[in-house]
Amino acid sequence: MSKLIITCAVTGSVHTPSMSPHLPVTPEQIADQAIAAAEAGAAILHLHARDPETGAPTPDPDVFLRFLPRIRDATDAVINISTGGGQQMSVAQRMEAALRVHPEMASLNMGTMNFGLFPALDKPRDWQHAWEPEFLEASRDFVFRNTFADIEQLLARLGDGCGTRFEFECYDVGHLYTLKHFLDRGLVKPPLFVQFVLGILGGIGADPENLLFMKQTADRLFGDNYTWSVLGAGRAQMPLVSMSAAMGGHVRVGLEDSLYIERGRLAVSNAEQVNRIRGIAEGLSRTVATPAEVRDMLCLKGGDQLAF
Numbered sequence: 001m002s003k004l005i006i007t008c009a010v011t012g013s014v015h016t017p018s019m020s021p022h023l024p025v026t027p028e029q030i031a032d033q034a035i036a037a038a039e040a041g042a043a044i045l046h047l048h049a050r051d052p053e054t055g056a057p058t059p060d061p062d063v064f065l066r067f068l069p070r071i072r073d074a075t076d077a078v079i080n081i082s083t084g085g086g087q088q089m090s091v092a093q094r095m096e097a098a099l100r101v102h103p104e105m106a107s108l109n110m111g112t113m114n115f116g117l118f119p120a121l122d123k124p125r126d127w128q129h130a131w132e133p134e135f136l137e138a139s140r141d142f143v144f145r146n147t148f149a150d151i152e153q154l155l156a157r158l159g160d161g162c163g164t165r166f167e168f169e170c171y172d173v174g175h176l177y178t179l180k181h182f183l184d185r186g187l188v189k190p191p192l193f194v195q196f197v198l199g200i201l202g203g204i205g206a207d208p209e210n211l212l213f214m215k216q217t218a219d220r221l222f223g224d225n226y227t228w229s230v231l232g233a234g235r236a237q238m239p240l241v242s243m244s245a246a247m248g249g250h251v252r253v254g255l256e257d258s259l260y261i262e263r264g265r266l267a268v269s270n271a272e273q274v275n276r277i278r279g280i281a282e283g284l285s286r287t288v289a290t291p292a293e294v295r296d297m298l299c300l301k302g303g304d305q306l307a308f
Ligand code: KMH
Pocket: 009, 012, 013, 014, 082, 083, 084, 085, 107, 108, 109, 169, 197, 200, 233, 256
């Protein structure tokens, strides 16, 4: 089995500050937690930004630039900027930060879909900010837009234009076929780094059988041209990433994907989740890949090629 790539998705745009006191929100908190996650073994840091005052997701490149230099200077980790952004952001806004900083990696979401966060409203909470329940409720009518034209634009402007390579986020089997379409057209180049995303309401469910099906389908479509990683949303996180580690895949953890370390216990940090999967993987005789090894495995341009 190859060395294990651990991606840590540090804050995201799914959870809101009232759900966990440990969710990093300010540039300082995002940088501190990202650096600690890298020290724990995360070779790739998948990053979103939040408004430092309210904790609401923001696409503002200036906010990204309040934490990116600190992370770059303190770690060798691969910086991966989200182009999925969050609800209430246009596709143009979602790509702004990545186009500004020319990261080694960026996420690329492989299809338009529903993305339901509103079940989180079922749990009664004291909301710190009025925007939080409104944001979750709005997801009932939210379309997560990733059309063929959007994907083509990102591949051209960010991939060809900035030398960025992609974390192809596939939330269902159809997204794998869309990726294959772009491979056949020569618009994406191997080795592909495919993130199987399980457990989002609107995408494929977080069942082990579905992971096997995604993997079997990707094997058929991509053969030796790809490497794969898994993220499980919410309580599915640790079981599914453990399954991936056992099967020879790579893993993504982080508070973007789950706020918990185990049933009923909030993770106190991103690094805690990185340490947990690292221990599980090492118990399975998987060795964790360094950022340099990841650059080699995924053909990345190098951490000295960033535009900041
Ligand atoms: N929140 C994840 C399920 C992105 O940033 O491009 C998906 C994600 C999207 O990471």
